[in-house]
Amino acid sequence: xxxxxxxxxxxxxxxxxxxxxxxxxxxxxxxxxxxxxxxxxxxxxxxxxxxxxxxxxxxxxxxxxxxxxxxxxxxxxxxxxxxxxxxxxxxxxxxxxxxxxxxxxxxxxxxxxxxxxxxxxxxxxxxxxxxxxxxxxxxxxxxxxxxxxxxxxxxxxxxxxxxxxxxxxxxxxxxxxxxxxxxxxxxxxxxxxxxxxxxxxxxxxxxxxxxxxxxxxxxxxxxxxxxxxxxxxxxxxxxxxxxxxxxxxxxxxxxxxxxxxxxxxxxxxxxxxxxxxxxxxxxxxxxxxxxxxxxxxxxxxxxxxxxxxxxxxxxxxxxxxxxxxxxxxxxxxxxxxxxxxxxxxxx
Numbered sequence: 384x385x386x387x388x389x390x391x392x393x394x395x396x397x398x399x400x401x402x403x404x405x406x407x408x409x410x411x412x413x414x415x416x417x418x419x420x421x422x423x424x425x426x427x428x429x430x431x432x433x434x435x436x437x438x439x440x441x442x443x444x445x446x447x448x449x450x451x452x453x454x455x456x457x458x459x460x461x462x463x464x465x466x467x468x469x470x471x472x473x474x475x476x477x478x479x480x481x482x483x484x485x486x487x488x489x490x491x492x493x494x495x496x497x498x499x500x501x502x503x504x505x506x507x508x509x510x511x512x513x514x515x516x517x518x519x520x521x522x523x524x525x526x527x528x529x530x531x532x533x534x535x536x537x538x539x540x541x542x543x544x545x546x547x548x549x550x551x552x553x554x555x556x557x558x559x560x561x562x563x564x565x566x567x568x569x570x571x572x573x574x575x576x577x578x579x580x581x582x583x584x585x586x587x588x589x590x591x592x593x594x595x596x597x598x599x600x601x602x603x604x605x606x607x608x609x610x611x612x613x614x615x616x617x618x619x620x621x622x623x624x625x626x627x628x629x630x631x632x633x634x635x636x637x638x639x640x641x642x643x644x645x646x647x648x649x650x651x652x653x654x655x656x657x658x659x660x661x662x663x664x665x666x667x668x669x670x671x672x673x674x675x676x677x678x679x680x681x682x683x684x685x686x687x688x689x690x691x692x693x694x695x696x697x698x699x700x701x702x703x704x705x706x707x708x709x710x711x712x713x714x715x716x717x718x719x720x721x722x723x724x725x726x727x728x729x730x
Contacts, residue, residue, distance in 0.1 A: 388494040388531040389593045390524065390553035397566075401548050404568050404600070411597035412548075414587050415624060418651045425648040441685040445730045447504025448677060451710040456514050463611075465705075465713040469505045469678030471528055471617070471641065477715060478608040479577055480517045484615055485528040486510075486537065492527035492679045494592070499526075502686065505678045505709055510536040518575065521546035522617025523590050523601035524553060527679060531557060538563075545573065545581060549590070549599025569602055580607040584628050586619035588652050605632060611715065614638040614666055618675065620651045621658040625665035637705070637715065638668035643676030643689040653682075656692035660700040670718065672705040677726070687726040694724060 393401055406412050453466055458476055466474045468488070475482040490506045493499035510533060519541045522528055529550065535557050544554060544564045551564040567573060567583040574580055582605040590599045604615040605628065612635045614628070619641065629635070640662055645653040654662060656673075663671040676689040690706065697704055706722040707713050714720050 387556065390529075390531075391556045392595065392598050393549045393552040397549070397552055400566075404548060406569060406600065407548075412590065412600045413597070414589075414622075415585055416587075416622060418587055418589070418620065420589060420649060420652060422648055422650055429648075439683045439685065441687070441730075442680050442683075444502055444686050448502055448729065449708055449725055450504055450507050451708050451712075452507055453710050453712055455508075455512055458514075463715040465637075465672075465707075465715055466711070467672075467674065467707055467709060467713070468508050469501070469676075469709045470643075471522075471675050473639070473674070474513070475606075475613070475715075477606075477613070478579070478610055480575070480579060480608070481514065482518045482520055482606070483513070483516045483537075483541075484520045485522055485617070486519070486533050487527060487530040489530050489532035492530075492681070494526060494531070499679055499681070501678050502680075507710060510540070513537070513540055516541050517543065518581075519544045519546075520581075520604055520606075520615060521550055522586070522603065522615070523547060523588060524550050524592055524599050525590065525618070526592065527681065528617070529553065529592075534559075545604075547583070547590075547600040547602045552599070553592075567602070568600065578609050581605070582607065582632075585624045586617055587622045587624065588618045588620065603628075605635070611636045613715075614640075614668065616640040616662075616674075618653065619662075621654055621662060625662040629666040629668075633667060635666050635668045637670045637672060638663045638666045639672045639674055641675035642673030642693050643684075644679075644682040645684070645689075646682050656689055657696045659693055660696055660702060663702050664700060668702065670703045670705055672713075677709065687729065690724070690726045 463477050471485045490501045548566050551566045569585045571583045584603050586603045588601040606613045614635050640659050642659045645655050673693050
């Protein structure tokens with residue numbers, strides 16, 4: 384079972400398609416610009432030592448994180464809502480279709496039992512809580528975005544999966560049918576039901592679930608419903624691609640961007656809190672929702688540092704910001720909805 388959690392390297396027809404990608408060469412996918420995983424002078428041994436033994440205060444919240452348990456099955460068909468489950472997992476119902484993004488409901492972001500466990504209070508949803516999902520969206524194959532246990536149980540509820548090149552190999556190994564899965568390269572547009580479109584756009588990151596890296600791609604999605612445009616960022620370091628996406632799509636109603644698990648030692652592959660707002664501005668976003676926080680400890684910063692810092696920087700940027708509790712309903716078409724700075728109540 385442990386080995387199955389790692390997934391499988393693409394082969395056969397899937398590998399042949401991958402080899403035709405403009406972003407694949409010498410056996411790996413590549414970012415638009417050179418992107419070292421670690422900055423100059425940093426080493427993996429130093430990173431691991433610092434993570435295990437470094438003295439960073441408040442890496443884990445002192446009490447269970449406050450949450451709301453929304454009954455997802457009772458959401459009315461005409462409600463346009465988002466529900467966040469901590470880190471980068473969230474449910475969207477917009478203009479009559481249901482989407483689930485990068486679901487992780489096993490209580491862990493690691494293939495090893497008992498490691499990288501969710502913060503107390505955050506793991507309140509299970510697959511059984513969900514209605515049928517029209518589209519499961521997967522941005523890349525890291526364990527905090529692609530969870531074997533969750534996806535195995537979720538399969539019967541999923542009508543279709545849209546994922547990046549190579550990730551379909553994992554899904555087929557875990558029991559998904561070929562006709563459920565659509566894999567995409569960067570800069571493709573897929574037509575969905577109900578006059579929806581989804582655009583696959585570049586991100587600056589990497590992939591891999593074992594020793595080999597970058598055998599599958601990584602991306603962001605621009606979901607275009609009949610009434611809204613929503614940027615689904617996945618993981619990405621800052622670069623010019625955000626401005627290029629903003630220039631192409633002109634105006635985005637909501638940008639969902641990662642804000643957490645950053646460090647100067649790997650600044651090219653994750654956004655810092657200020658870069659979250661820089662990216663939102665580049666995207667011409669009307670509102671921003673910073674995610675990738677509040678559930679797992681994966682970097683050397685205080686657990687609430689992402690929310691505190693992005694709120695402070697946003698005094699300058701002034702971009703309307705969404706900050707729901709885990710499980711709280713976000714009304715996508717209500718720009719006046721008020722959110723609390725809930726993290727300020729926890730030591």
